[in-house]
Amino acid sequence: MATKEPINDPMLDPITGELRVIAPGHTFKSVTEKLSGIVLTSHTPLGWWGGFLLAGGGVTLLTVAVTWLFLRGTGIWAITQPVAWGFAIINFVWWIGIGHAGTLISAILLLFKQSWRNSINRFAEAMTIFAVVCAGMFPLIHTGRPWLGYWLFPLPFTMDVWPQFRSPLLWDVFAVSTYATISVVFWYIGMVPDLATLRDNAKSKFGQFFYGVIALGWRGSVRHWVRYETASLLLSGLSTPLVLSVHTVISFDFAVALLPGWHTTIFPPYFVAGAVYSGFAMVLTLAIPIRKFYHLEDIVTIRHIDNMGKVMLVTGGIVAYGYGMEVFMAWYSASHWEYFMMWNRMFGPMGWSYWVLITCNIALPQLMWLRKFRTNVALMFIMSFIVNTGMWFERFVIIVTSLTRDYLPSSWGTYNATRWDYATFIGTLGLFTFLFFLFIRFLPMIPMSELRILLPQAKIHPKDEPLPEAGD
Numbered sequence: 001m002a003t004k005e006p007i008n009d010p011m012l013d014p015i016t017g018e019l020r021v022i023a024p025g026h027t028f029k030s031v032t033e034k035l036s037g038i039v040l041t042s043h044t045p046l047g048w049w050g051g052f053l054l055a056g057g058g059v060t061l062l063t064v065a066v067t068w069l070f071l072r073g074t075g076i077w078a079i080t081q082p083v084a085w086g087f088a089i090i091n092f093v094w095w096i097g098i099g100h101a102g103t104l105i106s107a108i109l110l111l112f113k114q115s116w117r118n119s120i121n122r123f124a125e126a127m128t129i130f131a132v133v134c135a136g137m138f139p140l141i142h143t144g145r146p147w148l149g150y151w152l153f154p155l156p157f158t159m160d161v162w163p164q165f166r167s168p169l170l171w172d173v174f175a176v177s178t179y180a181t182i183s184v185v186f187w188y189i190g191m192v193p194d195l196a197t198l199r200d201n202a203k204s205k206f207g208q209f210f211y212g213v214i215a216l217g218w219r220g221s222v223r224h225w226v227r228y229e230t231a232s233l234l235l236s237g238l239s240t241p242l243v244l245s246v247h248t249v250i251s252f253d254f255a256v257a258l259l260p261g262w263h264t265t266i267f268p269p270y271f272v273a274g275a276v277y278s279g280f281a282m283v284l285t286l287a288i289p290i291r292k293f294y295h296l297e298d299i300v301t302i303r304h305i306d307n308m309g310k311v312m313l314v315t316g317g318i319v320a321y322g323y324g325m326e327v328f329m330a331w332y333s334a335s336h337w338e339y340f341m342m343w344n345r346m347f348g349p350m351g352w353s354y355w356v357l358i359t360c361n362i363a364l365p366q367l368m369w370l371r372k373f374r375t376n377v378a379l380m381f382i383m384s385f386i387v388n389t390g391m392w393f394e395r396f397v398i399i400v401t402s403l404t405r406d407y408l409p410s411s412w413g414t415y416n417a418t419r420w421d422y423a424t425f426i427g428t429l430g431l432f433t434f435l436f437f438l439f440i441r442f443l444p445m446i447p448m449s450e451l452r453i454l455l456p457q458a459k460i461h462p463k464d465e466p467l468p469e470a471g472d
Contacts, residue, residue: 011301019306019375021116022454023298031299031455035448036201038294044441047293052437058430065423066141074144076420082413083403087421088142090395091428093250094278095135096176097271097391099183100243101279102128106186107239110232116307118450119300123290123436124283125187126445130435131282132180134428139172168253175249179242186235192218193228193449247275254398260341261402264329270322277315277361278391280308284384288377290440299446302375309374312365312387319394320362337407349414350401353393360390 011020069076079086102124109117140146152173154163163170196218199211218224251271254262284305291300330342345354364386367373374380400415439445452458 011303019303020301021303022119022451023301026298026455028452028455028457031451032197032201032448034299035444035446035451036198038440039198039442039444040202040207045293048437048441052434052441055430055433055437058427059434060430061423062427062431065420065427068420069141069424070146074142076418077424078416078418078421080413082406082411083400083415085399085403086415087417087425088138089253090392090399091425092135092138092142092172093271093395094392095131095138095428095432096179096247096250097275097278098282098388099128099131099135099179099279100247100272100275101283102126102131103179103183103239103243104276104279105283106190107236108243110236111240115454116304118454119446120283120287120304120308121450122187122190122447123286123440123445125183125190126436126439126443127279127282127286128183129180129187130432130439132176132183133435134432136176136180137428139169139176143169168256171249171252175246179246182235182239182242186232186239189228189231189235190447190450191444192216193220194444194447196220197448198444243276244272247271259402259406260335260337261326261345261398264326266322266325266329270319270325273315273318273322274391274394277312277319278388280312280315281384281387281391284308284380285388286436288381288384290445292377296446299451302377305377305380306371306374309368309380309383312383313368316361316365316368316387323358323362341402341405344405345397345401348401348405350397350404353397353401357390357393357397360386361394 011023012018013020077086077088079088102121105117105121105124106128109121140149143149151161152163152170192215195211195215199208199215202208202211248268248271251267255264255267257263287300287304287308291297327342330338333339345351365383367379368383373383404414405412
């Protein structure tokens with residue numbers, strides 16, 4: 001009779017054989033020292049400086065592009081008739097989608113008590129906020145008069161100029177501002193215990209003062225923890241519907257239009273799934289180099305990468321279903337225009353972009369069905385880039401190919417992005433990365449307080465250590 005081989009890999013649970021969420025051997029002290037040391041050290045790695053300066057170059061490029069835009073107007077972009085929405089809206093929808101994974105990991109996985117989220121939720125939340133910053137910029141500058149952006153808010157103007165509530169632009173403002181507000185509050189509240197840890201471990205007077213102020217007087221008393229847990233659950237409850245509502249509202253920008261390829265009821269779920277898909281891909285893009293650079297392989301483990309690969313498989317499957325339903329409805333609706341729209345997407349002048357998205361979003365991600373692929377860090381890093389590229393092209397296909405050829409051949413046109421379109425997009429990538437570099441240098445990117453809960457020492461062992469009787 002064959003005997004079961006003992007498990008020698010320390011990253012595998014000896015009982016279940018599953019990948020561990022955190023490597024064995026850690027204590028409360030080691031977790032605190034390792035994670036707080038990244039922030040409190042006076043030595044800033046050269047690699048950080050290199051990346052920071054590169055990202056700063058992107059911010060400079062964005063500043064130049066936006067300044068020129070304000071001086072010359074939106075005519076420097078390629079937007080014209082019939083493509084009145086170009087890179088600006090493509091980038092807006094793409095960035096909002098990127099942010100979704102942070103809210104999903106923070107809120108929904110918290111409500112479902114998924115402990116593996118504890119190592120990645122903090123920088124996923126930061127990713128959400130920085131992505132929303134990049135996204136929120138586009139509707140504002142796309143108006144051509146950003147100094148009048150406050151007109152989009154319901155302010156009691158003396159001129160009696162009220163927002164146009166039937167405008168999708170206004171829906172975007174309400175959806176994104178709500179999303180940004182809840183995300184920032186959730187992110188900050190979750191950091192308070194760790195900020196107090198940084199305050200207590202800081203050696204410099206400035207560090208003690210700075211982290212002491214933003215720690216809001218946290219002392220770790222039972223009362224503080226009870227209120228912290230209550231606030232976290234309440235914010236999770238508020239954030240969870242936002243995961244669904246924000247991108248649903250964004251999808252209405254298109255779904256309410258009577259344009260072939262846009263006027264479809266499948267857009268809300270299809271957009272939400274695509275947002276989570278690209279969001280998790282971006283989490284992988286960030287997490288993999290960070291764990292390597294800061295030697296966090298024992299905290300952000302293969303289990304996290306494997307689980308994120310599984311989530312991407314599920315959401316990628318929903319996205320594939322959405323693509324399939326678009327093709328089916330183009331045929332089943334018996335609408336000449338819908339049929340032509342789909343043919344144009346596949347084989348028209350810009351058909352190459354459709355096949356890029358199919359390759360990146362459906363064909364290549366099927367490799368993630370293989371466990372060996374999901375647990376290979378380098379391959380998953382490459383896959384995260386592929387999926388993010390594919391999701392950007394998805395927005396390109398929806399917006400550009402539908403607008404270039406609508407009902408009337410007399411109104412057909414084409415679209416060629418200008419160097420200012422590319423400069424603005426690359427600039428937002430620089431802004432996102434710039435903010436992220438600041439975040440990982442000055443704030444705890446992994447929640448120490450939540451990570452300590454995963455340690456064996458945090459578990460109560462009633463047989464070994466009986467609770468004291470009343471009166472003891």
